Amino acid sequence: MSDVIDRPVLEQEASATTRLRIIDCDIHPSLHARSDLNPFLSRRWKEHLKTYGDHLRTPYIGTTPYPRSSPLIARRDAWPPTGGPPGSDLDFMRKQHLDPLDVEFGMLQVLDMFIFSQQNLEFGAAIQRAVNEWQLAHWTSREPRLKAAILVGQDDTQAAVAEIERCAKLGQYVQINVSPRANEPLGRRRYWPIYALAEELDLPLGIHVGGYGGHAPAGGGWPSYYAEEHQSNAHTMAATLTSLVIEGVPARFPRLKIVFIEGGFGWISSAMWRMDQHFERFRAEVPYLKRRPSEYVRQNFWFTTQPIDEPDEAKHLRSLIEWVGIDRLLFSSDYPHWDFDDPRFAVRTPLTDVERQKIFNGNARALYKL
Amino acid sequence: MAATRIDCDIHPAVGGTRTTLLPYLDDHWKEQVVSRAIDGLDLTSYPPNMPLSGRADWRPTNGKPGSDLAMVQRGAFDQLGASHAICNVLYGAQAVYDPYMAAAFCKAINDWIASEWLARDSRLRASIAIPLQAPDLAIEEIERRASDNRFVSVLVLAQGESLLGRRHYWPVWQAAQKHQLPIAIHAGSQYRQAPSSIGWPSYRYEYYLAEAQAFQAQILSLIYEGVFVKFPGLKVVLMESGVSWLPAFMWRANKTWRGVRVEVPWIDREPAAIMRDHIRLTTQPFDSPPDAKGVADIIDMIGSDKMFLFASDYPHWQFDGDDAIPPHLPANIVSRMCADNPLETFPRLSLAA
Numbered sequence: 001m002s003d004v005i006d007r008p009v010l011e012q013e014a015s016a017t018t019r020l021r022i023i024d025c026d027i028h029p030s031l032h033a034r035s036d037l038n039p040f041l042s043r044r045w046k047e048h049l050k051t052y053g054d055h056l057r058t059p060y061i062g063t064t065p066y067p068r069s070s071p072l073i074a075r076r077d078a079w080p081p082t083g084g085p086p087g088s089d090l091d092f093m094r095k096q097h098l099d100p101l102d103v104e105f106g107m108l109q110v111l112d113m114f115i116f117s118q119q120n121l122e123f124g125a126a127i128q129r130a131v132n133e134w135q136l137a138h139w140t141s142r143e144p145r146l147k148a149a150i151l152v153g154q155d156d157t158q159a160a161v162a163e164i165e166r167c168a169k170l171g172q173y174v175q176i177n178v179s180p181r182a183n184e185p186l187g188r189r190r191y192w193p194i195y196a197l198a199e200e201l202d203l204p205l206g207i208h209v210g211g212y213g214g215h216a217p218a219g220g221g222w223p224s225y226y227a228e229e230h231q232s233n234a235h236t237m238a239a240t241l242t243s244l245v246i247e248g249v250p251a252r253f254p255r256l257k258i259v260f261i262e263g264g265f266g267w268i269s270s271a272m273w274r275m276d277q278h279f280e281r282f283r284a285e286v287p288y289l290k291r292r293p294s295e296y297v298r299q300n301f302w303f304t305t306q307p308i309d310e311p312d313e314a315k316h317l318r319s320l321i322e323w324v325g326i327d328r329l330l331f332s333s334d335y336p337h338w339d340f341d342d343p344r345f346a347v348r349t350p351l352t353d354v355e356r357q358k359i360f361n362g363n364a365r366a367l368y369k370l
Numbered sequence: 371m372a373a374t375r376i377d378c379d380i381h382p383a384v385g386g387t388r389t390t391l392l393p394y395l396d397d398h399w400k401e402q403v404v405s406r407a408i409d410g411l412d413l414t415s416y417p418p419n420m421p422l423s424g425r426a427d428w429r430p431t432n433g434k435p436g437s438d439l440a441m442v443q444r445g446a447f448d449q450l451g452a453s454h455a456i457c458n459v460l461y462g463a464q465a466v467y468d469p470y471m472a473a474a475f476c477k478a479i480n481d482w483i484a485s486e487w488l489a490r491d492s493r494l495r496a497s498i499a500i501p502l503q504a505p506d507l508a509i510e511e512i513e514r515r516a517s518d519n520r521f522v523s524v525l526v527l528a529q530g531e532s533l534l535g536r537r538h539y540w541p542v543w544q545a546a547q548k549h550q551l552p553i554a555i556h557a558g559s560q561y562r563q564a565p566s567s568i569g570w571p572s573y574r575y576e577y578y579l580a581e582a583q584a585f586q587a588q589i590l591s592l593i594y595e596g597v598f599v600k601f602p603g604l605k606v607v608l609m610e611s612g613v614s615w616l617p618a619f620m621w622r623a624n625k626t627w628r629g630v631r632v633e634v635p636w637i638d639r640e641p642a643a644i645m646r647d648h649i650r651l652t653t654q655p656f657d658s659p660p661d662a663k664g665v666a667d668i669i670d671m672i673g674s675d676k677m678f679l680f681a682s683d684y685p686h687w688q689f690d691g692d693d694a695i696p697p698h699l700p701a702n703i704v705s706r707m708c709a710d711n712p713l714e715t716f717p718r719l720s721l722a723a
Contacts, residue, residue, distance in 0.1 A: 216567065235567065239565075312673075
C-alpha cells in the first residue's frame with residue numbers, strides 16, 4: 001500500500017511546494033448550463049441544440065455509459081456554494097484551487113459538449129467555435145492565470161483548420177486540442193493538415209483523454225465496469241502514442257510539440273521499449289521512420305502527471321520518472337474531478353529542487369512560452 | 371525424460387484447410403471445404419511472410435514457418451535447449467463466424483496436432499483450440515480432449531468478440547478448471563473490432579503493439595467480473611503479451627480499484643495481488659529496458675517470481691541466436707521460469723501422457 005511511504009518525505013514535499021508556484025496543466029472549467037453557449041451560437045444552432053442535442057456514439061443522451069463513482073465525476077467538496085456544477089464558478093475555483101495551491105498558470109481543458117465526438121460535423125463546428133469564444137469571455141479575460149485551448153473536432157479537418165486559423169489570430173490561446181478517440185487513429189494521414197498548421201503556428205497539440213469514437217476501449221470488446229473503462233484511458237493513450245509515432249507524425253513534423261493530458265505516465269516507458277524492441281522486425285513497413293521510435297517520443301512529446309502512479313515503494317516511482325525523463329513531465333491536478341492529484345502530496349518520491357521546479361513549473365513554462 | 375526446460379509457446383503451422391486438415395474433417399465438412407474452397411484461414415494477425423512470423427533461419431524451403439516437424443524439433447529442442455514444448459496452433463478456426471464451422475475446424479486442428487505432432491514426439495504438448503464463438507461447443511471440445519493429458523491448456527485469442535471475463539464464458543472456464551486446464555490467451559485477433567479505442571491502424575507494426583493493451587483489458591475483465599472469485603483454481607497465461615508493461619499496469623489497477631471498488635464489491639483485495647495469484651506470462655517478447663538495472667527494477671516492481679514462464683515463441687522472430695531467455699533476467703527468475711513455474715501453472719504436464 002502507498003501509505004508505507006516515510007512521513008518525512010511527505011513533509012519535505014509540502015514545505016518545498018509552498019515555495020514553488022505551480023503550473024497546473026489540466027483544470028476543467030464547466031458550463032453552468034448549456035444555454036451559456038447561446039450568445040455564441042447562431043439561431044439555427046441554438047434551435048438545433050435545443051431540439052436534437054448531441055448525436056454521439058454512446059447509448060445515453062443524459063449521462064456517461066459507465067456511471068462514475070461520484071456525481072459529474074467531481075470531488076464532493078467542489079460544488080460551488082453559489083450553485084451550478086463543479087468548475088463552473090470562477091470565484092470558487094480561485095478560492096478552492098488557484099489561490100491556496102499557488103497556481104501561477106492553469107491550462108483549461110473543456111470537456112463539456114463533447115465537441116470532438118459530434119456526429120453532425122456542422123453542429124460540431126458551431127459548438128467548437130462557441131466553446132472557444134466562451135473560454136475567452138468567461139474565463140481567461142477575467143482571470144489571466146487561466147489559459148485557453150483551441151478545441152477542434154479533427155474529423156472535419158477543414159473546419160478544424162479554419163477554426164485554428166481564426167483563433168490563432170486572436171493570440172489568446174496556448175494550445176490546440178484534439179481528441180484521442182475519434183473516427184480514426186490520430187496518426188492517420190487525414191489529420192495531418194492540423195499538425196502542419198500547429199507546427200507552423202508553434203502551438204502545442206494537446207490530447208486529453210476521452211471522447212466517443214465508437215470503438216471499444218480495447219480490441220477484445222466493451223467492458224462492464226467503470227473500473228475497467230477508467231483504466232482504459234491509459235490504453236487509449238498508449239495506442240495514440242503508437243499511432244502518432246509509427247504513422248510518422250513527428251518524423252514529418254519534427255517541430256511539432258504534443259502534450260498527452262490525463263493519461264498518467266506509468267505506461268510510457270514500456271510503450272517506448274516495446275516500440276523499439278519490434279522496430280527492426282517492422283521497419284521495412286515504415287521506412288520513413290529514420291530513428292528509433294523512443295527517440296521521437298523523447299523529442300516531440302510531453303506528458304501530464306495525473307493520475308500519478310502510486311507504487312508501494314517510493315524508489316519505484318523514482319525509476320518510472322527517470323525512465324520517462326524529468327524534462328517530459330508536466331504537473332496536472334485534474335481539478336475539480338474526483339481523482340484530483342494534490343500538488344503537495346501527489347509525487348510520493350523525493351525530488352531535488354531542480355527536478356521539482358521542472359515538473360511543477362519550468363517544463364510547462366518553456367513548452368507554452370508563458 | 372525430466373522436465374528441465376519447458377517452452378510454453380511454440381507454433382506449429384497448419385498448411386491449409388483443404389490439405390492439412392482435410393483428413394480430420396467429417397464427411398459434411400470435407401465436402402463443404404472442397405466444394406466451397408474454404409481455405410486460406412491464416413490469421414490477419416500473422417501473415418506468414420512477415421518477418422515477425424518466422425525467423426529467417428527457422429523458415430523451411432517450402433511451406434510456412436513451423437510447418438515442418440523435423441525443423442521445429444531441431445529449433446525448439448536441439449538449438450534452444452527445451453526439454454518439452456507446448457504447441458499453440460494459430461490457424462483461423464478461432465476467427466470463423468459460423469459456429470459449427472469453427473467447432474469442426476477446432477476439432478480437426480486438435481486431432482491433427484495429436485496424431486501428427488504429439489504422437490511423433492513425446493516431448494510435445496498442446497493447447498486445445500476451442501470455438502469460443504459458441505461456448506457450448508467450446509465445452510464439448512474441452513470434454514473431448516480432457517482424457518488426453520497431452521493437452522495441457524485451452525487456447526483463446528487476446529482480441530475476440532467480447533471480453534473474456536463476461537458471464538457468458540463462465541461455463542467454459544468452469545470446464546477448464548474442472549480439468550486443470552489453464553486458459554492460454556495468445557496474441558491475435560478475430561478482427562471483430564478495432565485493436566484499440568482509437569480505431570483501425572494503418573500498419574501491422576501498430577497493430578502488434580496494441581496487443582499489449584488488449585491483454586491488459588482482458589486481465590481487468592477477468593478480475594472485475596469476478597472470474598477468479600468464482601473459479602479460484604483457474605490460472606490464465608498471457609502468451610506473447612510482452613512483460614514490461616506489468617508493473618505500471620498493476621499500480622494503476624490498484625489505484626483505480628481503491629477509488630471505485632464500490633462498483634465491484636466482490637473484489638475485496640488489490641487487483642495486483644489477484645494478478646500475482648492467477649496471471650502468468652510467457653517471456654518472449656519481454657520488451658525489456660535496455661539495461662540490467664532496468665530489468666532488475668521491473669522484476670522487483672512485479673514482486674513475484676512465480677509469474678514468468680519460459681517461452682521462445684518459435685518460429686516467431688523475437689530474438690537472434692540460441693538463447694531464448696531475455697537478457698539481464700535475474701538468476702532467481704530464470705531458475706523458476708524454466709520448469710517450476712510451468713509445472714505449477716500447467717498441472718497436466720505432471721500427469722502421465
